[in-house]
Structure formats: structure tokens, C-alpha cells
Amino acid sequence: MKPKILVSACLGFCHCRYDGSQLKSDVVEMLKPSVDFVTICPEMGIGLPSPREAIRIVTQKGESKLMGSYSGIEYTEPMNTYIESFFNGFDEATFDGVILKCKSPTCGVKEVKHYGNYGKVPSLMTKTHGFFGGAVKERVLSLIVEDDGRLLNEEIREHFLTSVSMHYDFKKVKAAENKAQSLVAFHSRNKYLMMAYNQSALKRMGHIVANHEKLNIDHVIEKYENELKVIYSSQLRPGKNVNVLQHLFGYFKDGLSPEEKAFFIEQIELYKKGLVTFSALLLLLKAWVVRFDEPYLREQSLFKRYPF
Numbered sequence: 001m002k003p004k005i006l007v008s009a010c011l012g013f014c015h016c017r018y019d020g021s022q023l024k025s026d027v028v029e030m031l032k033p034s035v036d037f038v039t040i041c042p043e044m045g046i047g048l049p050s051p052r053e054a055i056r057i058v059t060q061k062g063e064s065k066l067m068g069s070y071s072g073i074e075y076t077e078p079m080n081t082y083i084e085s086f087f088n089g090f091d092e093a094t095f096d097g098v099i100l101k102c103k104s105p106t107c108g109v110k111e112v113k114h115y116g117n118y119g120k121v122p123s124l125m126t127k128t129h130g131f132f133g134g135a136v137k138e139r140v141l142s143l144i145v146e147d148d149g150r151l152l153n154e155e156i157r158e159h160f161l162t163s164v165s166m167h168y169d170f171k172k173v174k175a176a177e178n179k180a181q182s183l184v185a186f187h188s189r190n191k192y193l194m195m196a197y198n199q200s201a202l203k204r205m206g207h208i209v210a211n212h213e214k215l216n217i218d219h220v221i222e223k224y225e226n227e228l229k230v231i232y233s234s235q236l237r238p239g240k241n242v243n244v245l246q247h248l249f250g251y252f253k254d255g256l257s258p259e260e261k262a263f264f265i266e267q268i269e270l271y272k273k274g275l276v277t278f279s280a281l282l283l284l285l286k287a288w289v290v291r292f293d294e295p296y297l298r299e300q301s302l303f304k305r306y307p308f
Contacts, residue, residue: 009039010103020051072118102149161306221304
């Protein structure tokens with residue numbers, strides 16, 4: 001069993017672009033051995049061939065339509081019909097993330113150009129989402145959705161992969177024979193990762209896991225998953241990361257030399273200034289985890305955010 005990601009077919013799976021080409025995404029290629037990809041191409045889904053006339057979003061008087069870039073043939077209705085048909089058969093619970101083609105009039109989730117008409121006209125200032133990409137962002141609420149362009153950014157890519165991994169891991173909790181025990185283990189191994197994302201949510205999740213109200217385990221799982229969505233929607237920030245780094249550093253204070261302690265504190269100050277990466281500091285801490293054989297920290301997902 002592998003994580004399952006919905007992906008635009010043109011990103012390394014099918015020659016289905018308007019010019020008959022196929023694109024390559026380094027992130028998608030990296031993930032292919034470890035992920036089950038399910039491909040989607042809305043243009044071919046409505047019966048368009050490849051190669052074909054390019055299409056665009058034409059916005060006039062506040063109304064957006066999907067049109068052939070030069071012929072003006074309208075594809076709005078068949079695309080909307082296709083989108084409804086897709087979601088009628090889409091089982092969101094079986095997926096762990098979505099990667100769509102950036103800036104596409106169908107798949108784009110951000111920065112998609114609008115035009116005032118078909119033909120040789122400049123694009124408008126308006127940039128939003130594509131028809132299919134917008135529907136995904138609106139309807140797929142439990143999964144992280146990104147495009148191949150944004151995934152070139154290291155922070156965005158790491159957040160995406162972390163979210164996919166955590167979502168996939170939590171599905172195992174829901175499928176476990178002993179859900180209560182599995183939830184406790186999940187919460188334990190993800191403690192410092194979730195602290196880095198949202199410490200307030202982590203505290204609430206701790207109370208949910210403790211289950212002082214003696215709630216039914218399925219209700220506990222549901223409440224916990226709602227808080228997990230808060231984690232997914234958060235972002236790693238230097239201030240929160242420093243707090244986590246200091247917590248982890250506390251495990252080693254008694255074993256480190258004064259020089260090692262001073263060096264780590266200096267690295268944190270450099271990190272605050274953007275001169276050292278979070279990953280570099282985690283790597284240093286991971287070396288100490290191994291050196292001092294800290295079994296609890298060995299299992300922390302913060303040190304292996306996307307192990308799949």
C-alpha cells in the first residue's frame with residue numbers, strides 16, 4: 001500500500017497537451033516509485049484530441065467561459081458536465097494529495113490567465129484558477145492540493161510531502177484493529193512535527209487522545225482528524241520552528257560539551273536570520289539522537305517527514 005495522489009496526466013504520464021507534448025515534473029518523477037498516481041486530463045475527458053487548439057478562459061461582464069483560443073468554440077458546458085461526473089465518482093477518502101498542472105485553464109489552481117476574448121488579444125490583469133482546479137480547491141477539503149510550479153519551491157514542496165505522508169499515516173489509524181492504541185502511537189510519533197506546525201492544535205489533540213470524556217473511539221478519531229486538518233492548513237514558520245528546536249535541544253543538554261551547546265545556539269541565531277536552514281538544524285539534532293540513543297526521538301516523524 002502506497003500513498004495515492006491525483007495528478008495531471010501531462011506531468012510525465014501522457015502526451016495529452018494541446019501541442020501533443022508531455023511535460024516532466026522532477027517532483028512527480030521522484031515520487032513515482034513510492035506513490036500510486038491516478039491521472040486526470042479534463043481536456044481529453046471532454047473528448048478533445050491531442051494535439052488540439054489551445055483553450056483559454058474568456059471573461060466578459062463578470063462571466064467566465066472556456067473557449068478555443070482562436071476559433072472561439074465554447075467548451076464551458078461540457079467541462080462543467082465533466083467536472084460533475086468526475087466528482088460523482090471521486091472517493092476523496094482514498095487519496096492523500098493532488099498535483100495539478102500550473103497555470104492551465106482547466107487544471108490550474110492559481111495564477112491562471114483570463115482574456116477578454118478569443119483571438120489575438122492580451123490577457124487581462126485577472127488571474128485565478130482553472131475550471132477543474134477551482135472545483136478541486138472548492139470541493140476537496142481534506143487533501144493538500146498543489147501545482148507543479150509551486151512544488152519547485154523547497155518550503156512548499158516539503159509541506160506538501162509532509163502533509164501527504166501524515167494523511168497517509170492517519171488512514172492506517174482509521175483502518176487499525178485497535179484504533180485507540182494506533183491513535184496514541186500516531187500522536188506520539190508526530191508530536192514534534194505537529195508542534196512545529198501548530199502548538200495550539202497539538203494541545204487540543206492531546207486532550208482528544210486522552211479522552212477523559214470516555215467518548216466512542218470513532219468519535220474521538222473524528223474530532224482528532226478535524227484538528228489534523230488545522231495542522232495541514234498551517235505552515236512552518238521560523239518562530240515556531242525555533243520553539244521546537246529548543247525543545248529537542250533540551251534532550252541533550254546534559255550530554256553535550258559547552259562548545260557543542262554554544263555552537264547549536266549560534267546556529268539557531270543564524271537560522272533566525274535566514275542563514276541556516278531548518279533541515280540543517282534537524283540533521284544536527286538527528287546526529288545527536290543517534291549518538292545518545294534517544295529511543296523516543298528516533299521515532300519522531302519530524303526527522304523523517306516523508307518516509308514513504
